[in-house]
Amino acid sequence: MTRTLHLSLDINGRRHELDVEPRVTLLDALREHLALTGTKKGCDQGQCGACTCHVDGQRVLSCLTLAAQVEGRQITTIEGIAAETGELHPVQAAFLEHDAFQCGYCTSGQIMSAVACIKEGHAGSDDEIREYMSGNLCRCGAYNSIVSAVREAAEAAR
């Protein structure tokens, strides 16, 4: 039985071909096979949110998603949210403006989660932002600034 799969993944609007073992997660496919290292590996166990990506527009954890599972889906990573001109996504700009990070390791996951959180309509108040961003841990404890950034980006999006 062949243990290698040939996959064609749609990532940030571009098609990527790769050969992987079936057990390879979307996270490892991005980082180890496609050099898209913006998506971070924290716990690798679905507990920290650092690996958050979008699949068909919905935020998911790439560490608990098999690469094979998302063939045929549209995948968006942190590398895919800024404009082609290089202009930052409003959530990225808000994170800079509010200093919403210290070490930065959780930041791409925070931003991917925040983009979806705002789009879902779950950023109506600070309490709601805290609840719907609770799947993204920040060990530096930049939570107050993260909430400020998400709030401002949500208000700007209205």
Place this chain on the structure above:
Amino acid sequence: MRDFSYSRAGSLDEARQATLAPGALLLAGGTTLLDLAKCGVTEPETVIDISHLPGLDAITVDEEGITIGALARMSAVADHPGVKAALPAVTESLSLAASAQLRNMATIGGNLLQRTRCTYFRDPATFPACNKRNPGSGCSAIGGVTRNHAVLGTSEQCIASYPGDMAIALVAFDAVLDLGTRQVPVEDFFLSYADAPEKETVLQPGEMILGVKLRNTAAGMRSTYLKVRDRQSYEFAAASAAVGLEFDEDGKTIKDIRVALGGVASKPWRARAVEHALVGKVLEAETVAYAARLAMDGAVSYSDNLYKIELAPRVVTRAILTVGGLA
């Protein structure tokens, strides 16, 4: 994580047939399967992806009740206005579970089949003894740190706690699982971990959860899910309660009441003794608090989890008083 072969099921029959092979597991949302594969708790030979099967993710709400397809995502059910109107306890149990990302991934069928968070069960490299993983090998949790372990439905074989939230709401409202060839009440679907910890449900090889059915009830419309935990969000229950209430025409005598507990038992735990004690009674704080203690009949603690025996009746009391308009 040990490697496995991967294939996508082309049809429902193909998926069910595939589960007959030893070492074959179905993959839906992946949040439990891949997590446990990474822990080394489960080592599938073959993973059959059913997440692309069409027609199994529908959510319908009508005069009869609610039907939820097994592949509906937790977030889709949590956001469904019809479900919220008919059974707020189900909506709340889903909204308070996991994180937004996990709720976008995890399916209703998979959610039911999630496995205990017992840290000893989840760490085979450090704790080889676990009757759930390896029958007869012993229980590493007994004598260990037991803060999150069950106080009801346990034995000296296993004291693990069923971790889910939604199943607590389902068991309170007599949900029935559609397994294709048979319909099984959710209460009978789950087995207590006490006697044979390795056997957690009545699901047989060749079977698959196709959906969940709930009938509309007045108590369901007046229901809630209260979850108390060590942190405010993204945490399993220390103790939780799904309750529903229907009054007589006088608006204060209890006609129908449903109570189920989470975070404290080895399976979704219906507290019928509490229900029986309260039917026909006028809703009053003292009466409810007294009856709620009956939920802990037969409870056994292993030191660190003694607090649950005190906490769970309080959670039940607050939940009942909340839906009754007294809290």
